[in-house]
Amino acid sequence: MSTGTSSSDVTATGAPRPGGPGLLGDLTVSRVGYGAMQLERLRDDRAAAVALLRRAVELGIDHVDTADFYGAGFVNDVLREALRPEDGVVIVSKVGAVSDPGGPLPLRPAQRPGELRASVEENLKSLGLDRIPVVNLRRLDVGPGIRATGPQVVDLDDQLAVMTELRDEGKIGAIGLSAVSLDVLRRALPAGIACVQNAYSLVGRDFEEMLALCAAEGIAWVPYFPLGGAFPGMPKVVEQPAVTEAAARLGRTPSQIGLAWLLRHAPNVLLIPGTATAAHLEENAAAGAIAFDEETLAALDAVPSQTTDILLG
Template sequence: MTSENTPTPEVAPAGTPRPGGPGSMAGRTVSRVGYGAMQLERLYGDRRAAVALLRHAVDLGVDHVDTAQFYGDGFVNDVIREALRPEDDVLVVSKVGATSDPGGPFPLRLAQRPEELRAGVEENLATLRMDRIPVVNLRRVDAGVTAVPVTDDQVVDLDDQLAELIALRAEGKIGAIGLSSVSLEVLRRALPAGIVCVQNAYSLVARDDEDMLQLCADEQIAWVPYFPLGGAFPGLPKVTDEPVVLAAAENLGHTPSQIGLAWLLHHAPHVLLIPGTADAGHLEANLAAGAITLDEATLAALDAVPTRPFSAPRR
């Protein structure tokens, strides 16, 4: 999956430790700290740097990359195609349920109808140049926040959506099905389809989904939180502003962001992280968070941080 014009980088040495240790998704063993590729959009004007950053992540042991065709209107998927090779054995997870709309009032529009989900899978296959996407998440709008308008034609029954994804799985175009931005009720309804992961907004300061996290543990479903440090929109609490987090960072010699990520890994063994960044130093710090040990006193203090409902005005 490299370009003819890109120098072939060295493969990560055999036995490179997985950041955060081993986790599991879709029957695969993967690093518990992976990489969320959305931030590669910020390197749109420097494609070579974007490719180099992703290669650096792989060299450091990352073997789980999260993406979407609508990240950078295909740019991110194109970088992944160029940067990764089959021998890297990286689990690529993409999502459908929205599509790029560069000329519209918002950069994205929802694409929830079954035929749109199929089109999204086909676009991912084309830009990634894969015969099968290992995991595809259905990105709904049942929970979390969205700045994209939800029109009547985009309120689609879950069963119709799952039927299309199950058909795509039977055709071999996707390997497994995940969910994103869903409620506990929706997850329960979807379980017979064989869900392998859930991506919901979740962090130390936004723990509304504890019941769903527990259900995922019971069903051996990977919990992959987005906005893992909170504060994704103005007015929402940030993990890195919490006095307890700041104190733990100072006492342990780490950054507040690292403490927030480390707490997630300690909180439940089926948590897999996909922090994103366009900066190599931040990438290294995120991956290093997987090696942080939090003592019982620190964990107790962090666990006592109050959770605030993750909500914001929907448009």
């Protein structure tokens, strides 16, 4: 007798995927994933970091976003320890910057082709993988965040050439883009793009045309800063009256409302909210089950976009 559950609705471990299944290139993953950057906050409690990742697997989260420069390698090292092949977790990493602990910011651009290749090699080593399922080229064309200047301003074709070589060599499975403009995405389409990561939220919807293009091309849209407010001066989703009112009415947190709106806004949205606590991880996963009535959705859709393009460095 059928249970009504599709094989795509559950992970390799049999856990239901939070938010249901979504496509990341040709891979099926949970629409609510996990951004691992905040694991660095658990540097002094490695056991807690490992336990948090194991809890993510239990919750059905099988899409984890990372980078070798997160915590100067600490985050990838914990991922290597905590995640097992049988978990079926799709690890997505990124290149285009490197850790710079002694600099004015913890990161510096690393955009040149040789640097991109070296970064992929470092990610393979720190993650303990022979192949990374998806690697995002973080271009630094748009903010918020650091920008490429001087010799770090590199032609897109040169970067895509080395990324394609790495894919052909089997070191990466698919190519993504991050912090890019609409023009760059259009130019990159012939290379085959699995996903785009740009800053995007209910209060920061500058990239609506790019989101639509991704949906039309079957490209996953993976917003970072999904609740806004990452830097001083950026608007916060959780402070919007329509969000707090919806949260009170539905018995949810404002953060859950902001994440649920993103999932409802477009079918190709995949979320990677980060946290260092199991309680928030569970709240984020539960956001995938929130449904809005028409009145609530209309009120959320009416929240104005207030993006502030912040340049650091």
